[in-house]
Amino acid sequence: MTAFYAVLALFAFLGLLLTFSYNRLVRLRNKVAEAWRDVDVQLQRRHDLIPRLVELVEAYAAHEGELFAKLARLRGEAENASGPDTKSAPESELAAALGRTIAVAESYPSLRAAENFLSLQKEIAETENEVAAARIIYNGNVRIFNTRIQTLPVSFYADLLGFEPAAFFQAGAEGTV
Amino acid sequence: MGAVHYAPTMSEPDYNEVEAEERRRLLRSFGYWDLVALGAVVGAGLGYLYGLAREPREQAWCVFAGMAVGAICALVAGWARVQGRARERFFTRWAAERRWLYEAEGEPFEDTLFLQSGDKRKASDFFSGFWPGSGAVLYQHERIEGSGRDEQVTKYVALHFSLHRPLIDLLQISPRSHAAELGEKFFGHSKIDERIELESTELDQHFRVSSLRGREDEVRRLLTPSAIVKLLDFQRAFPSGSARFEILGSNVAFLVKGTLSPKQPQLIEGLLGLWRPIASWLMEEAGEQVRLPEAAHEESPS
Numbered sequence: 001m002t003a004f005y006a007v008l009a010l011f012a013f014l015g016l017l018l019t020f021s022y023n024r025l026v027r028l029r030n031k032v033a034e035a036w037r038d039v040d041v042q043l044q045r046r047h048d049l050i051p052r053l054v055e056l057v058e059a060y061a062a063h064e065g066e067l068f069a070k071l072a073r074l075r076g077e078a079e080n081a082s083g084p085d086t087k088s089a090p091e092s093e094l095a096a097a098l099g100r101t102i103a104v105a106e107s108y109p110s111l112r113a114a115e116n117f118l119s120l121q122k123e124i125a126e127t128e129n130e131v132a133a134a135r136i137i138y139n140g141n142v143r144i145f146n147t148r149i150q151t152l153p154v155s156f157y158a159d160l161l162g163f164e165p166a167a168f169f170q171a172g173a174e175g176t177v
Numbered sequence: 178m179g180a181v182h183y184a185p186t187m188s189e190p191d192y193n194e195v196e197a198e199e200r201r202r203l204l205r206s207f208g209y210w211d212l213v214a215l216g217a218v219v220g221a222g223l224g225y226l227y228g229l230a231r232e233p234r235e236q237a238w239c240v241f242a243g244m245a246v247g248a249i250c251a252l253v254a255g256w257a258r259v260q261g262r263a264r265e266r267f268f269t270r271w272a273a274e275r276r277w278l279y280e281a282e283g284e285p286f287e288d289t290l291f292l293q294s295g296d297k298r299k300a301s302d303f304f305s306g307f308w309p310g311s312g313a314v315l316y317q318h319e320r321i322e323g324s325g326r327d328e329q330v331t332k333y334v335a336l337h338f339s340l341h342r343p344l345i346d347l348l349q350i351s352p353r354s355h356a357a358e359l360g361e362k363f364f365g366h367s368k369i370d371e372r373i374e375l376e377s378t379e380l381d382q383h384f385r386v387s388s389l390r391g392r393e394d395e396v397r398r399l400l401t402p403s404a405i406v407k408l409l410d411f412q413r414a415f416p417s418g419s420a421r422f423e424i425l426g427s428n429v430a431f432l433v434k435g436t437l438s439p440k441q442p443q444l445i446e447g448l449l450g451l452w453r454p455i456a457s458w459l460m461e462e463a464g465e466q467v468r469l470p471e472a473a474h475e476e477s478p479s
Contacts, residue, residue: 028378031376031377031378031381034376035376035377035378037376038376038402042402129403130401130402130403132403133401133402133403133404133405133406134402136402136406136409137376137377137379137380137402137405137406140377140378140379140409141376141377141378141379144378144379144382145378
């Protein structure tokens with residue numbers, strides 16, 4: 001009888017550990033999702049600034065049509081992509097193209113001195129900072145979550161409970177603006 | 178003591194030299210040996226009184242022991258005075274070298290909840306002028322709990338400044354420690370009843386973010402991803418400091434556990450270098466035009 005209770009206590013203890021572990025994994029996964037939503041918000045801010053920038057620069061550098069078309073195409077691709085793994089590449093290219101557009105704009109002294117350009121440039125720089133910071137936070141959460149589910153003893157049952165490693169959001173050309 | 182102004186002829190002081198000079202000065206001073214002699218006489222007198230009821234031979238020993246104890250006490254008091262004076266002289270010169278101001282004594286700031294906490298508070302070694310125009314002061318803050326034998330003193334290096342306008346009613350970012358959380362439950366501030374979990378797991382592992390009930394949106398608006406990254410950067414650079422950040426209206430306090438020592442003055446510059454991005458961000462949020470200068474040496478104090 002004593003042995004029966006000992007086994008029962010052991011199972012109860014293991015069940016409790018599993019419950020705590022499961023709850024912790026759910027919390028970590030939710031944090032990853034929350035951080036991704038934040039990245040998404042910042043990326044959307046970046047996308048929203050592009051038409052304003054193009055409109056402003058186009059008036060001075062109409063011959064840069066190819067660059068503007070590329071910017072529009074990359075913005076479309078980035079908006080259509082969903083999830084960190086598919087968004088990484090177009091967002092990196094978009095950030096690089098955005099940097100080039102700013103560089104083109106800066107080669108026109110009258111545009112560079114225009115107040116609306118200066119305020120837009122500041123807004124873009126701030127957005128790029130926030131994108132970079134949101135990416136750092138997201139990747140930090142992914143690292144903690146992935147480490148958790150890929151190390152013992154959680155790795156034994158993480159897969160069974162439906163926890164899969166999350167994808168990192170790769171660094172693009174952020175901060176170049 | 179009054180504020181000390183910059184003297185361009187000064188060279189970078191060395192604490193050991195300053196201390197040795199103070200010791201020499203003390204030994205040369207006539208008053209010091211007077212004090213030692215007085216200690217010996219008072220000690221001998223007390224020894225004599227203590228030995229009154231004893232045999233003459235024991236009495237002589239009591240007088241001798243009293244004399245020795247009195248003289249040693251006076252010597253130790255003199256030594257402590259040397260330390261105190263050397264500390265003040267060193268910090269005064271060290272601060273003046275950087276065009277900062279130093280004051281050895283002053284009242285502790287008590288305008289944020291954490292700075293008000295504890296049964297008693299003490300403050301010393303006030304440095305200012307490192308961020309001109311900001312009104313920021315770095316100092317040693319002591320929080321004293323209990324009294325007598327149960328007295329517990331926790332020393333913090335604190336940075337305090339006031340913004341021109343209130344930023345948020347209350348924001349506390351405190352070290353994530355179960356002991357501290359339990360302590361605050363019993364002795365803490367009942368006004369804080371909203372714990373806010375932000376999107377960063379790492380931030381959550383190191384810090385507990387709290388505010389007044391119903392202010393979560395305000396906190397989230399203030400603590401943008403780049404602000405969170407600044408806090409995490411501080412934590413990574415200074416992991417052992419139990420870092421704390423508090424805003425109460427327009428009053429801001431940053432604290433880390435630690436002691437200001439003239440033997441390690443680089444801690445001050447290291448902390449200022451690490452605190453600067455966070456202070457800049459708050460000042461920007463408050464719409465202030467203050468531009469905080471880069472520190473001369475920005476070494477990690479850890």
